[in-house]
Structure formats: C-alpha cells, structure tokens
Amino acid sequence: MKETLQQTGRASKLVSMREAIAEHVPSGSMVLLGAQLEHMVPFAAGHELIRQGRRDLTLVGPISDILFDQMIGAGCVSRVMAAWVGNASAGTAYCFRRAVEQKIPRAVETVDHSNLTIALALHAAAIGVPFMPTYTTLGSDLLKRNGNLREFASPVNEERLVAVRALRPDVAIVQVQRCDAAGNAHLWGSLGVAIDGARASRKIILVAGEVVAPEVIASDPNRTLIPGFLVTAVVHEPWGAHPSPVQGYYGRDQAFFQEYHDQTRNLDNFEHWLAAWVSHVPTRAAYLQRLGHSRAEALKVRNHAPSVPVEFGF
Amino acid sequence: MNLPSHSETSASRFSRSEAMIAAAAREIHDGELVFVGMRLPLIAFAVAKRTHAPGATGLYENGVMRDTPAPELLYTMSDPPNHLHATQCGDMLSVMALLQQGRINVGFLGAGEVDRFGNINTLWGSRKGQQIRLPGSGGACDIASLSQRTVVLLEHDRQRLVQSVGHMTSPGNGTGNGWRRTQGLPARSGPSAIITTMGVMRFGEDGEAYLASIHPGTNVEEVLSSTGWTLRVADDLSVTPEPTKQELAVIRDIDPNHLWTRS
Numbered sequence: 393m394k395e396t397l398q399q400t401g402r403a404s405k406l407v408s409m410r411e412a413i414a415e416h417v418p419s420g421s422m423v424l425l426g427a428q429l430e431h432m433v434p435f436a437a438g439h440e441l442i443r444q445g446r447r448d449l450t451l452v453g454p455i456s457d458i459l460f461d462q463m464i465g466a467g468c469v470s471r472v473m474a475a476w477v478g479n480a481s482a483g484t485a486y487c488f489r490r491a492v493e494q495k496i497p498r499a500v501e502t503v504d505h506s507n508l509t510i511a512l513a514l515h516a517a518a519i520g521v522p523f524m525p526t527y528t529t530l531g532s533d534l535l536k537r538n539g540n541l542r543e544f545a546s547p548v549n550e551e552r553l554v555a556v557r558a559l560r561p562d563v564a565i566v567q568v569q570r571c572d573a574a575g576n577a578h579l580w581g582s583l584g585v586a587i588d589g590a591r592a593s594r595k596i597i598l599v600a601g602e603v604v605a606p607e608v609i610a611s612d613p614n615r616t617l618i619p620g621f622l623v624t625a626v627v628h629e630p631w632g633a634h635p636s637p638v639q640g641y642y643g644r645d646q647a648f649f650q651e652y653h654d655q656t657r658n659l660d661n662f663e664h665w666l667a668a669w670v671s672h673v674p675t676r677a678a679y680l681q682r683l684g685h686s687r688a689e690a691l692k693v694r695n696h697a698p699s700v701p702v703e704f705g706f
Numbered sequence: 707m708n709l710p711s712h713s714e715t716s717a718s719r720f721s722r723s724e725a726m727i728a729a730a731a732r733e734i735h736d737g738e739l740v741f742v743g744m745r746l747p748l749i750a751f752a753v754a755k756r757t758h759a760p761g762a763t764g765l766y767e768n769g770v771m772r773d774t775p776a777p778e779l780l781y782t783m784s785d786p787p788n789h790l791h792a793t794q795c796g797d798m799l800s801v802m803a804l805l806q807q808g809r810i811n812v813g814f815l816g817a818g819e820v821d822r823f824g825n826i827n828t829l830w831g832s833r834k835g836q837q838i839r840l841p842g843s844g845g846a847c848d849i850a851s852l853s854q855r856t857v858v859l860l861e862h863d864r865q866r867l868v869q870s871v872g873h874m875t876s877p878g879n880g881t882g883n884g885w886r887r888t889q890g891l892p893a894r895s896g897p898s899a900i901i902t903t904m905g906v907m908r909f910g911e912d913g914e915a916y917l918a919s920i921h922p923g924t925n926v927e928e929v930l931s932s933t934g935w936t937l938r939v940a941d942d943l944s945v946t947p948e949p950t951k952q953e954l955a956v957i958r959d960i961d962p963n964h965l966w967t968r969s
Contacts, residue, residue: 583795639786
C-alpha cells in the first residue's frame with residue numbers, strides 16, 4: 393500500500409507560515425478565516441498576516457471569535473463580511489467597535505450577514521452556482537442593507553425568497569487536526585462552514601497541528617473532508633489555533649479570551665497586548681514560549697476518548 | 707389584581723437569572739428539536755434535559771447535534787465537551803437545513819434590544835445617546851425566521867425592552883399580526899415568548915407582547931416601569947412557578963461559580 397501511495401507522485405506542499413502568507417495572501421485579498429466558528433480558529437495565520445503588515449483585507453467568516461478583532465485593531469482590514477464579530481464568551485470586541493464607531497485605527501465597512509446566509513454564499517460558490525435561495529432574512533434589516541441578499545419571486549411557485557449571492561474568497565485559511573504533506577486533511581468535531589468555505593475559495597492554506605503519513609489519511613477517507621488536490625499550501629503549526637480548541641489535541645484557553653477582553657478595552661492597552669502577543673513574537677514557537685509550558689500542558693487532552701476504527705477491508 | 711405575595715426569603719433563595727433559566731427550560735417539551743444558542747440557553751437546555759424533557763435534542767449552528775447534555779460547562783458551543791459523544795458533528799448547513807425545513811420546534815435567542823412585537827436588534831445599540839455597534843446576527847436571524855417557536859431571553863431593562871428596535875436584525879412579528887406572512891416567512895414560525903429576569907411575555911392575536919407572568923420577588927409595577935413601552939398585562943396574570951429544587955440543582959451543577967447566573 394505504501395508503494396501505491398508513493399506512486400501517485402503527490403508533491404509536498406509543506407511551507408512555513410511565513411512563506412505561505414507571503415506568497416498567497418497579498419494586501420487587498422478576501423480571506424476566509426475561522427470557518428469552524430469557535431473551534432480551530434487559525435490564530436497563528438492571523439498573527440502572521442498582522443506581522444507582515446497586510447492592509448485592505450476583506451475578512452469573511454460566520455463568527456470570528458477574537459481573531460477578526462485583533463486583525464481589525466492592527467489595521468489590516470477594510471471590510472468584514474460576517475454574521476457576528478465579537479468575543480464569543482465575553483461579548484464585545486472592542487477593536488471592532490472602535491473601527492466601526494470611530495474609524496480607529498481606520499474605517500471598516502461591514503457587510504452584515506446571518507450565519508445561514510454566509511453558509512449559503514459559500515455553498516453557492518462551492519457548488520458553482522451564482523446564488524442560493526433561502527427564506528431567512530425576509531423582512532429583516534439585514535436583507536435591506538446587504539447588497540448580496542436580494543429578494544426574488546420563485547420561478548416554480550408563488551413564494552418570495554432571498555437570493556444569497558455566491559462568495560468566492562481569494563484564499564481560505566483552514567485549521568485542521570491533521571493532514572498529509574499533499575494537503576489531504578482529516579477534520580473532526582464541529583465543522584462550521586469549513587468544507588464549503590474551502591471549496592468556495594480560489595486558494596486553500598491548511599494549518600495542521602500534525603502532518604502525518606499519507607497512509608494515515610487514506611485509512612479513513614470518509615474523514616478526509618478537504619482533498620489535497622484543491623490545497624495550495626500546507627503549514628505544520630502545532631498549537632496554531634490557541635487559544636481556541638482543537639478537538640483531540642487541546643482545549644479552549646478560556647482565561648486567554650477573558651484576558652483579551654479585559655486588556656483591550658482601550659486603544660493603549662490593545663496596542664500593548666498586540667506588541668506582547670503578536671508584533672514582538674516572531675514565530676509560533678516564540679508565542680508558545682511566552683505562553684509558558686505549564687499553561688499549554690494544562691490544556692492538553694486529559695480524558696482520552698478515541699473513536700473505534702472502522703473496517704475498510706474487502 | 708390579586709397576586710400571591712412572596713416573602714423576601716422565598717425569592718432570595720434563587721437569583722433572577724436562575725428564575726429566568728428555569729422558565730426558559732419549561733419552554734422545551736419532551737422529544738422536541740431545540741436550537742440552543744449560547745450562554746443562558748445552554749443551561750436552560752441542560753435543565754430541561756435533566757428534568758422534564760429527557761428526550762429533547764439540541765442543535766447548534768456550528769454543526770453539533772446532541773441528545774445528551776454536554777458533560778461540562780460550555781463557554782462556547784464549539785468547546786470540546788460539546789463534541790464528545792454528540793449525536794452528530796456536521797457542518798453549519800446540515801443543521802441550518804433542518805431549521806429551514808421547519809423541523810425545529812423551538813429556538814432560543816439572546817437580544818441587545820427586543821421590541822413590543824418581538825423584533826430583535828443585535829446589531830446597533832445605543833448607550834447614553836451614542837450608537838454602539840453590537841456583534842451582529844450570528845444565527846439569530848435564521849432562528850427567528852425559521853423556528854416554529856422563538857423564545858427570547860434577556861435581562862429586563864427599559865433600555866433593552868423598547869417600543870421599536872433600532873435595527874431589525876431578527877424578525878419577530880414585524881409591525882403586527884400577519885406581517886410575517888406578507889414578508890414570505892414560513893407560516894408555522896415566529897416569536898412565542900420573551901423571558902426576562904422579571905417575567906414572561908407572550909404574544910396576543912395582534913402580534914404584540916403582553917405580560918403573562920411575573921417571577922417571584924418582583925411586582926407588576928416594577929415590570930411596567932422597567933419596560934420601554936406601555937406593556938399590556940394579561941387578565942389572568944400569574945406568578946411564574948419558582949424554580950424547583952431539582953432545576954436549581956442542575957443550574958448550580960452546571961454553573962457552580964455563577965458565571966452566568968449571578969444577577
């Protein structure tokens with residue numbers, strides 16, 4: 393079996409985070425981040441975008457937890473197309489508020505969606521059609537104020553529906569549990585819009601906690617939710633999603649989210665936070681060092697619960 | 707109006723948010739499919755599961771569906787304990803599709819503001835005359851548009867129960883009875899209750915909210931003066947049943963440090 397897989401000639405797409413961001417995410421890009429909602433948020437990738445000084449990004453995602461807030465606060469973002477921008481457990485995201493209310497550090501345009509309309513926009517692109525029909529948002533101010541949502545008369549019955557325009561990000565940055573070097577990826581736990589989001593996007597950067605042999609991935613093809621032939625680059629970045637959780641690897645660092653909330657209420661404090669955790673931290677390894685060994689250890693899986701293997705033999 | 711009086715000691719055995727959660731849990735009937743949402747509704751779902759509705763199934767917009775309560779307190783729906791032993795971990799569209807099919811019996815929502823027709827604003831708030839950008843809809847607009855019954859949970863405050871919302875992020879009854887159908891929203895959908903820290907509001911034939919019950923420890927005058935419109939009161943106004951010992955035990959088991967149930 394090993395030989396068979398090697399014979400496919402799948403080229404390794406492994407690059408460093410710095411290289412992946414430098415090569416594939418220029419300023420002005422539309423970037424999908426945080427596709428799995430509060431699960432597996434690609435913080436390491438977002439921090440690298442901040443360090444490389446990207447500007448005028450359009451961020452796309454259902455809910456972002458605090459990654460969107462950090463990138464907005466760092467001045468990387470000119471537009472957000474999302475259903476929710478905040479701190480999932482604490483509520484308000486202060487940088488987002490400062491940007492929208494006071495144009496600090498710059499004005500940010502919001503294209504306000506619901507979770508379902510974001511999911512449908514990505515699904516439309518993922519299946520190659522210009523829009524998807526839905527009933528959600530009928531009568532709401534989301535429908536009135538978002539140009540990507542248009543009411544129309546159904547061609548097959550008397551109903552009125554909303555057409556959600558397809559959304560095709562330039563690049564999806566997707567955190568996964570494990571993949572092979574060619575980008576065939578296993579994901580589990582909640583998936584959010586990761587599968588459609590990846591397929592909708594022109595490029596896919598995978599950030600994997602673990603890069604494994606092709607045989608491991610091939611042993612369970614139903615769990616291969618992103619096929620490698622669609623993937624542009626693979627970054628091996630352990631702890632790349634901290635402080636968000638990665639099922640089977642580490643839990644949510646709840647204190648970190650609360651600390652971020654407490655420490656970013658005003659602009660000076662946010663800038664201090666950004667310097668301490670992003671700007672002056674050149675790599676994820678340095679970030680982990682700052683986080684501290686014991687804090688990371690405490691987040692590791694305590695009660696193991698492996699799934700039972702399935703039989704793929706014939 | 708004759709209402710049973712409640713002694714201070716009776717009401718102080720539980721907090722107002724605990725009374726709100728217990729009332730919310732009772733909106734879930736056994737065997738129902740429930741769109742759970744975040745924070746207080748997470749606890750209400752667990753209370754229902756462990757008391758009167760063991761056969762209810764919870765659905766979460768991240769793709770999780772589960773018929774057992776999560777084994778630990780959840781800070782978010784995507785915390786690892788919510789994935790362990792779930793009925794299914796799918797994607798967002800797989801759960802939202804069930805919602806759009808009309809299969810979800812009841813959906814829970816929080817709100818920045820809610821108005822007399824049950825319309826919800828989670829996008830633009832105001833504080834001391836200043837516009838405040840709130841996080842946005844998340845899945846709220848979808849739940850409010852598509853669940854058979856929508857239950858809104860929020861703290862009872864004049865600034866938040868308003869005559870008319872500044873932004874209709876998630877539709878309730880719009881401008882009154884019949885509005886939802888004229889917009890094209892599904893026939894079997896719409897607001898069922900607003901449950902606050904002071905009482906339970908339900909909706910009349912005309913689509914407007916009225917006070918159906920008040921929680922122990924409060925009174926009608928307090929509720930009316932804390933509401934931003936002239937709230938109608940039911941002829942048969944009742945007192946919300948106190949949280950039972952069993953309900954309180956579940957709430958405190960899930961939130962022992964009163965992270966979400968202090969006030």
